[in-house]
Amino acid sequence: MIDLRELMDERSAHGVPVRGRLEQVQRAIAVRRRRRAVAGAAAMVAALAVAGASTVALSGKPTQFAPGSATPPAGESTVSPRAGEPTVSASATAKPVAGRKIAPFAEYSRGYRVVAVGRAPVSARKVTLTWEVTSTDVRFFSYCPGLASKHISLDAEIAINGEPAATSMNCLSELHQDPTGSESRLGVSVGDTVTVTYTVTGAQDMTGAGRRLPTIPAQGTLHFAVAEKVPFTQYPLPTRPARLEPPNPDGMASEPGTRVVHSDRADPNKAVSITMPWHRGYDFTVVPQTPGIYGVSVNGVTVLTGEVYDYSGSGPNASCQVKRNDQGFCLSELQSVRDGDEVTVTVTAQHATGPWLAELRSQWQD
Amino acid sequence: MASSDTFAEFVATRSPRLQRTAYLLTHDWAQAEDLLQMALVRAWSAWGRIDGDPEPYVRKVLVNVYASWWRRRWRHVEQSMSRLPEPPAIDHISLVDRRDEVWQALGRLPRRQRAVLVLRYFEDMTEAQIADAMSISVGTVKSQARKALEKLRLDESLTLEAAHR
Numbered sequence: 001m002i003d004l005r006e007l008m009d010e011r012s013a014h015g016v017p018v019r020g021r022l023e024q025v026q027r028a029i030a031v032r033r034r035r036r037a038v039a040g041a042a043a044m045v046a047a048l049a050v051a052g053a054s055t056v057a058l059s060g061k062p063t064q065f066a067p068g069s070a071t072p073p074a075g076e077s078t079v080s081p082r083a084g085e086p087t088v089s090a091s092a093t094a095k096p097v098a099g100r101k102i103a104p105f106a107e108y109s110r111g112y113r114v115v116a117v118g119r120a121p122v123s124a125r126k127v128t129l130t131w132e133v134t135s136t137d138v139r140f141f142s143y144c145p146g147l148a149s150k151h152i153s154l155d156a157e158i159a160i161n162g163e164p165a166a167t168s169m170n171c172l173s174e175l176h177q178d179p180t181g182s183e184s185r186l187g188v189s190v191g192d193t194v195t196v197t198y199t200v201t202g203a204q205d206m207t208g209a210g211r212r213l214p215t216i217p218a219q220g221t222l223h224f225a226v227a228e229k230v231p232f233t234q235y236p237l238p239t240r241p242a243r244l245e246p247p248n249p250d251g252m253a254s255e256p257g258t259r260v261v262h263s264d265r266a267d268p269n270k271a272v273s274i275t276m277p278w279h280r281g282y283d284f285t286v287v288p289q290t291p292g293i294y295g296v297s298v299n300g301v302t303v304l305t306g307e308v309y310d311y312s313g314s315g316p317n318a319s320c321q322v323k324r325n326d327q328g329f330c331l332s333e334l335q336s337v338r339d340g341d342e343v344t345v346t347v348t349a350q351h352a353t354g355p356w357l358a359e360l361r362s363q364w365q366d
Numbered sequence: 367m368a369s370s371d372t373f374a375e376f377v378a379t380r381s382p383r384l385q386r387t388a389y390l391l392t393h394d395w396a397q398a399e400d401l402l403q404m405a406l407v408r409a410w411s412a413w414g415r416i417d418g419d420p421e422p423y424v425r426k427v428l429v430n431v432y433a434s435w436w437r438r439r440w441r442h443v444e445q446s447m448s449r450l451p452e453p454p455a456i457d458h459i460s461l462v463d464r465r466d467e468v469w470q471a472l473g474r475l476p477r478r479q480r481a482v483l484v485l486r487y488f489e490d491m492t493e494a495q496i497a498d499a500m501s502i503s504v505g506t507v508k509s510q511a512r513k514a515l516e517k518l519r520l521d522e523s524l525t526l527e528a529a530h531r
Binding site: 004005008012022024025029256 | 387
């Protein structure tokens with residue numbers, strides 16, 4: 001018989017001791033404050049950045065990597081990493097193709113495109129890349145195959161043009177290329193030529209209770225990548241499966257207070273609205289069959305928007321619980337809505353090529 | 367409570383435990399760290415208003431942030447739940463394999479169900495406490511736990527007994 005508590009205790013015991021967590025949190029708080037202070041200006045800059053990114057990508061301007069497989073194309077040399085000599089691949093790129101790899105990284109993943117990659121032996125501890133910014137929405141990925149154990153985690157810091165950024169990373173021997181969760185803003189602008197330095201600062205052994213290693217391992221290879229957000233219309237979507245299942249509601253659909261709405265049969269990109277009584281917040285989930293940009297608004301205020309890049313049936317979700325002294329999760333535009341008010345909830349889709357459903361609820365309970 | 371000193375102390379002393387909770391929710395150390403950091407940042411904005419021990423509040427923020435994250439992973443894996451094989455006869459599989467199978471199945475649970483189990487078994491919270499932390503009713507806690515355990519194909523009574531001994 002499996003003891004669930006024992007199992008959870010055992011599996012979570014392999015914690016990752018994080019050095020400087022408080023400093024990271026304090027940096028994030030500072031960034032959040034600054035972001036709120038300049039929210040209006042930032043929105044304008046972001047809009048301009050997207051426009052700029054579109055122009056550059058459409059023009060086919062050379063980027064900093066060699067598209068294709070892990071093997072560079074003809075005309076580009078393969079450089080074996082040597083200690084202290086990080087390498088960077090660079091060549092022109094052609095039109096977007098789904099599924100391509102740039103060294104170990106997927107060229108396109110979840111809305112982001114790898115625009116620069118580099119590698120170095122772990123013993124070199126550092127990879128430096130230079131790229132020309134075409135979107136200010138940037139993510140970094142790292143991957144360290146060849147470490148002595150899958151339980152080894154390397155701590156790394158990021159510097160932009162020599163200045164430490166509020167971003168720290170961990171490098172593992174397993175490849176993770178998930179842009180979710182990063183909130184870093186790098187202070188770069190479209191058109192800038194930026195140098196980013198990935199520096200390994202320590203190492204941990206995550207087995208057992210976890211321990212900091214006295215020295216950084218010498219074996220293994222650092223792979224580091226810079227990725228930029230790609231406008232949805234320029235993102236290479238995977239081939240549409242010959243057969244697609246209809247959108248499948250999850251457990252939320254059967255919970256009290258949840259309304260399930262379906263897309264228009266003739267036009268999945270037609271907005272669908274319902275009215276429902278407001279009670280202390282919302283929980284909205286869109287379940288799409290196809291890629292597209294999906295959104296939900298309440299009384300015209302957008303509360304959820306998400307881009308879907310595959311046919312997995314995965315969609316965006318947002319929730320907000322309005323409680324006294326706990327307004328941080330919700331949009332200020334909705335604070336005037338009172339419990340019991342009828343609100344109009346509208347689900348929108350763009351570029352959808354198949355049906356979707358949305359699970360909508362505004363019934364938080366005490 | 368409104369002090370950067372108490373916040374710093376909290377981060378230093380309570381983070382390891384909260385990080386484990388975050389890992390049980392996300393099944394990914396990197397995401398767990400992101401989740402915890404996000405929860406701590408949000409908690410800081412309310413630090414001055416927290417009465418008493420802030421850990422329940424931070425844990426509540428953690429669970430709610432987790433619940434509101436982009437749910438690509440949750441749905442994707444949820445759909446594969448039906449492919450979880452029937453447990454083979456006990457003499458054909460080691461307990462280690464079975465534990466790993468349950469661990470993998472935990473990772474495929476819908477986020478709410480997983481959160482209920484984590485709070486119930488790892489945090490040892492009562493149903494009422496879970497209901498408060500997740501802002502759902504006690505009845506929903508019970509139903510979510512039951513559904514989750516059914517999916518894990520565990521014997522609920524024995525598991526509960528083990529959890530509360």
